Amino acid sequence: MQTSYTINDFKSDQYVRWCPGCGNHAVLNSIQKAMSEIGISPDNTAVISGIGCSSRLPYYVNTYGFHTIHGRASAIATGVKVANPKLAVWQITGDGDCLAIGGNHFIHTVRRNVDINIVLMNNGIYGLTKGQYAPTSKRGFVSKSSPYGTVEDPFNAADLCFGAGGQFFARIMDVDLKNSQEVMKQAAQHQGCSVVEALVNCIIFNDGTHKDISAKDVRDDHTIFLRHGERMIFGKDRDKGLIVDGFKLKVVKLGENGISEKDILIHDAKCQDKTLHFKLGHMKGPEFPMALGIIRDAEAPVYDQDVYAQLNEVKPKHNYKSLNEFFMSLETWEIK
Amino acid sequence: MIVTVKELDRAVIRFTGDSGDGMQLTGTLFSTLSAVFGNEISTFPDYPAEIRAPQGTLSGVSGYQVHIGNKVYTPGDKADVLVAMNPAALKVNVKNIKKDAVVLIDADAFDENGLKKALYKTEDPIEELRLGSAQIVSVPISTLVKESLADSGMGNKDILRSKNMFALGLICWLFNKPIEEAIHLLNRKFGKKPGVLQANIKVITDGFNYGHNIHASVSTYNIQPTEMPKGIYTDVKGNEATAWGLIAAAQQAGLQLFLGSYPITPASEILQELSARKDLGVITVQAEDEIAGICTAIGASFAGNLAATSTSGPGLALKAEGINLAVMAELPLVIVDVQRGGPSTGLPTKTEQSDLLQALYGRNGESPLVVLAASTPSNCFDFAYMASKLALEHMTPVILLTDGFLANGSSAWRLPDLSQFPAIHPPFVHKEMQDKWAPYLRNEEGSRYWAIPGMEGFAHRIGGLEKDSRTGAISTDPANHQLMTDLRQQKIDNIATVIPPLQLSGDSQAELLVVSWGGTYGHLYSAVQQFNEQGKKAALAHFNYINPLPANTEEVLNKFKKIVVCELNSGQFASYLRSKLKLKGEVLQYNKVQGQPFTVEELIQHFTAIY
Numbered sequence: 001m002q003t004s005y006t007i008n009d010f011k012s013d014q015y016v017r018w019c020p021g022c023g024n025h026a027v028l029n030s031i032q033k034a035m036s037e038i039g040i041s042p043d044n045t046a047v048i049s050g051i052g053c054s055s056r057l058p059y060y061v062n063t064y065g066f067h068t069i070h071g072r073a074s075a076i077a078t079g080v081k082v083a084n085p086k087l088a089v090w091q092i093t094g095d096g097d098c099l100a101i102g103g104n105h106f107i108h109t110v111r112r113n114v115d116i117n118i119v120l121m122n123n124g125i126y127g128l129t130k131g132q133y134a135p136t137s138k139r140g141f142v143s144k145s146s147p148y149g150t151v152e153d154p155f156n157a158a159d160l161c162f163g164a165g166g167q168f169f170a171r172i173m174d175v176d177l178k179n180s181q182e183v184m185k186q187a188a189q190h191q192g193c194s195v196v197e198a199l200v201n202c203i204i205f206n207d208g209t210h211k212d213i214s215a216k217d218v219r220d221d222h223t224i225f226l227r228h229g230e231r232m233i234f235g236k237d238r239d240k241g242l243i244v245d246g247f248k249l250k251v252v253k254l255g256e257n258g259i260s261e262k263d264i265l266i267h268d269a270k271c272q273d274k275t276l277h278f279k280l281g282h283m284k285g286p287e288f289p290m291a292l293g294i295i296r297d298a299e300a301p302v303y304d305q306d307v308y309a310q311l312n313e314v315k316p317k318h319n320y321k322s323l324n325e326f327f328m329s330l331e332t333w334e335i336k
Numbered sequence: 337m338i339v340t341v342k343e344l345d346r347a348v349i350r351f352t353g354d355s356g357d358g359m360q361l362t363g364t365l366f367s368t369l370s371a372v373f374g375n376e377i378s379t380f381p382d383y384p385a386e387i388r389a390p391q392g393t394l395s396g397v398s399g400y401q402v403h404i405g406n407k408v409y410t411p412g413d414k415a416d417v418l419v420a421m422n423p424a425a426l427k428v429n430v431k432n433i434k435k436d437a438v439v440l441i442d443a444d445a446f447d448e449n450g451l452k453k454a455l456y457k458t459e460d461p462i463e464e465l466r467l468g469s470a471q472i473v474s475v476p477i478s479t480l481v482k483e484s485l486a487d488s489g490m491g492n493k494d495i496l497r498s499k500n501m502f503a504l505g506l507i508c509w510l511f512n513k514p515i516e517e518a519i520h521l522l523n524r525k526f527g528k529k530p531g532v533l534q535a536n537i538k539v540i541t542d543g544f545n546y547g548h549n550i551h552a553s554v555s556t557y558n559i560q561p562t563e564m565p566k567g568i569y570t571d572v573k574g575n576e577a578t579a580w581g582l583i584a585a586a587q588q589a590g591l592q593l594f595l596g597s598y599p600i601t602p603a604s605e606i607l608q609e610l611s612a613r614k615d616l617g618v619i620t621v622q623a624e625d626e627i628a629g630i631c632t633a634i635g636a637s638f639a640g641n642l643a644a645t646s647t648s649g650p651g652l653a654l655k656a657e658g659i660n661l662a663v664m665a666e667l668p669l670v671i672v673d674v675q676r677g678g679p680s681t682g683l684p685t686k687t688e689q690s691d692l693l694q695a696l697y698g699r700n701g702e703s704p705l706v707v708l709a710a711s712t713p714s715n716c717f718d719f720a721y722m723a724s725k726l727a728l729e730h731m732t733p734v735i736l737l738t739d740g741f742l743a744n745g746s747s748a749w750r751l752p753d754l755s756q757f758p759a760i761h762p763p764f765v766h767k768e769m770q771d772k773w774a775p776y777l778r779n780e781e782g783s784r785y786w787a788i789p790g791m792e793g794f795a796h797r798i799g800g801l802e803k804d805s806r807t808g809a810i811s812t813d814p815a816n817h818q819l820m821t822d823l824r825q826q827k828i829d830n831i832a833t834v835i836p837p838l839q840l841s842g843d844s845q846a847e848l849l850v851v852s853w854g855g856t857y858g859h860l861y862s863a864v865q866q867f868n869e870q871g872k873k874a875a876l877a878h879f880n881y882i883n884p885l886p887a888n889t890e891e892v893l894n895k896f897k898k899i900v901v902c903e904l905n906s907g908q909f910a911s912y913l914r915s916k917l918k919l920k921g922e923v924l925q926y927n928k929v930q931g932q933p934f935t936v937e938e939l940i941q942h943f944t945a946i947y
Binding site for chain 1 (some may be wrong): 374521565568569584592623632634637638639790792796801
């Protein structure tokens with residue numbers, strides 16, 4: 001039996017129809033790479049998506065795939081995983097699919113901690129319907145459906161995930177392939193629901209939406225890539241870091257005000273207490289760098305595993321093994 | 337006074353009280369007792385939507401009607417015996433009893449306060465409700481129960497909880513039921529709570545003896561056991577039977593059963609029963625909403641389980657998009673809709689047949705699927721089984737319509753011999769076809785083959801977008817869409833050849849054909865029987881297979897000059913028949929939308945009027 005795979009084993013024969021320059025291409029590559037490295041065959045992999053540009057992804061992966069309906073992929077993926085926990089189940093979704101129409105399914109899937117890998121491609125716009133604002137669009141965002149700017153605040157996917165009890169949350173950028181591949185693999189290996197928010201560019205309707213953090217000249221100063229066990233140091237010259245100051249996180253400069261490397265926080269993705277993960281996920285400019293990498297990767301009971309554990313626990317407690325035997329345990333009488 | 341014993345063929349007993357008075361339990365115990373004794377039974381609970389409305393008020397009255405005897409097909413129209421635990425129960429149920437009914441009341445509850453809460457205008461409820469021709473048996477039940485349990489060491493509140501057992505004891509006396517059998521049932525019911533068990537046994541026995549000793553000026557009744565087919569029987573409610581039918585089908589097909597569902601009245605018991613049947617390997621997910629209920633089931637179906645979802649009308653509306661995904665992806669799925677009064681939230685605890693057109697047509701696009709309807713509490717088992725078989729073998733969603741009346745009603749059920757049920761063979765892909773297989777390749781019956789994640793060499797992608805008729809790749813080609821639309825329709829139409837033909841009961845030579853479907857069967861069957869017994873002629877065509885219709889439907893219906901379609905909606909099945917068939921005869925309708933079942937009496941009156 002084949003146990004090792006290459007990225008080509010996970011490429012389908014379909015022509016990838018995203019726009020040239022779309023950030024989704026890079027995410028697809030990271031997913032296929034991760035799939036090839038975790039040792040589960042394409043036949044034992046199911047990729048479930050909703051509706052939107054990103055949700056076309058299952059057609060491009062040579063596994064079992066199901067391109068479903070708008071917002072419902074979390075629920076459908078839950079059904080797949082619970083019906084057959086042996087499968088590696090991926091859910092591919094976008095910011096509208098996951099956080100607007102599918103918001104309820106998303107938070108409940110995270111809450112239950114179903115062992116699926118959710119990849120949320122966030123481009124801050126509705127691309128497939130040609131340019132309406134998304135639940136992740138910034139206040140004041142001008143789009144076809146908000147010609148005078150939006151008057152609502154966006155969701156932060158990390159806030160929602162942690163608010164729902166999420167145990168794994170990571171953030172990646174389409175332009176950072178190497179780190180994305182590594183994060184994706186760890187997400188796939190995580191036991192329980194993993195959420196990877198991929199910040200992707202929509203070259204047609206929202207070009208440059210993430211450029212404040214993704215552009216080469218500002219990336220190092222405006223983001224921090226978190227690694228478990230490493231100090232939270234960032235910046236082009238690796239001269240900035242994060243500390244806790246009272247109830248808040250604070251950016252400090254190494255060498256200033258007596259701050260040295262040992263004062264800087266060490267990232268603990270596995271910490272059960274998620275207070276700091278929440279704060280890290282919530283960071284944004286200009287005050288803070290945006291946190292990238294695996295913000296949280298903690299252990300918790302996994303829904304699909306516990307469903308079967310309970311089944312195996314209750315089954316032997318009764319002396320009936322079949323429906324007929326069960327019937328005989330009811331209040332019955334015989335007509336002779 | 338000479339106490340006489342009247343022999344009856346059948347009798348209707350209605351237990352009523354506050355929704356906290358335990359009337360449902362009392363009624364269930366009495367119906368089981370009667371069934372064990374060899375009577376046919378049919379029961380129906382009538383309970384308010386409020387869990388605990390204010391005590392003693394009209395809105396808090398809960399009832400449980402039991403019909404026992406021979407040739408019992410319905411819970412009965414009006415009651416021969418009414419148990420009313422308080423003045424409100426009496427007032428609410430006056431309309432539900434026969435003129436000369438025996439009315440058993442708890443005299444202690446008919447005090448000034450009780451009458452006031454139930455909004456009586458005078459101090460004489462019997463006179464005020466014009467119950468002059470009824471036989472009132474007024475028993476100070478509360479006082480007697482307190483006496484009965486005086487030495488039990490129980491508190492007053494707990495003592496009074498046993499009032500229903502005293503009433504049950506009296507009813508057992510009234511119907512000459514052996515008290516030992518009732519005690520046996522109590523032992524099973526309360527075996528784990530010895531204190532409650534002892535108290536209930538004491539009170540039911542005292543109630544029974546009280547009946548014997550008071551020499552009340554009423555006759556007692558005896559209902560002889562009926563000749564029933566040999567076998568082992570149990571008392572089953574429609575929702576339980578539905579749940580078990582799904583388990584049976586999964587067992588027969590060798591698949592895991594998966595239910596994704598969200599609680600909704602009156603369907604929740606299906607979710608509850610299947611959740612309890614984890615001990616038989618059933619997987620249930622109580623989803624976050626109706627949509628996730630069906631979507632988890634669709635996921636499970638994709639992954640190779642027998643997948644089902646259960647709901648009522650408002651939930652079916654929310655599931656429409658999900659159902660269509662299953663139509664498009666051609667995945668097996670059973671959707672159980674336990675109908676209730678609508679539209680909107682409507683009448684949650686009442687029965688209706690008004691989801692028919694929603695089930696048939698309530699989706700976007702050309703969206704054919706199979707619709708079945710169960711017609712008795714016990715045959716919910718058979719039709720849940722058939723729904724699963726058709727879904728699995730024809731790779732299609734199937735909507736099974738039951739209703740609040742069937743779901744909560746119960747009848748005696750001969751345990752089925754599962755080996756006699758037809759085998760279930762889903763069209764799985766098999767290894768030899770690997771080279772020529774494509775996701776939308778079809779078998780002779782027009783069903784696509786089922787390739788399940790985990791099967792080696794069959795990885796494929798499906799979805800809700802229109803697909804190429806063979807490869808399953810996304811296709812917007814006009815001719816392909818026409819072809820796929822036709823293929824999906826043809827697949828469902830073909831099922832007419834595998835379902836049983838329509839059969840008639842009553843007088844097949846009559847000019848009048850009564851047509852009905854689903855949960856009204858018992859009432860229609862009884863009404864047509866009695867109509868024929870009166871010397872008039874009518875036949876009954878009752879439908880369980882709604883879409884597709886049995887192949888001989890048009891032929892059978894066209895043998896009659898006059899057709900009357902009777903249903904608990906404004907004429908949905910009638911309009912469906914008109915649209916599907918070329919009918920020669922006059923098609924009349926008899927409709928009722930009151931949240932209540934038909935009565936046999938009103939049906940006969942109507943047949944007489946149009947005869």
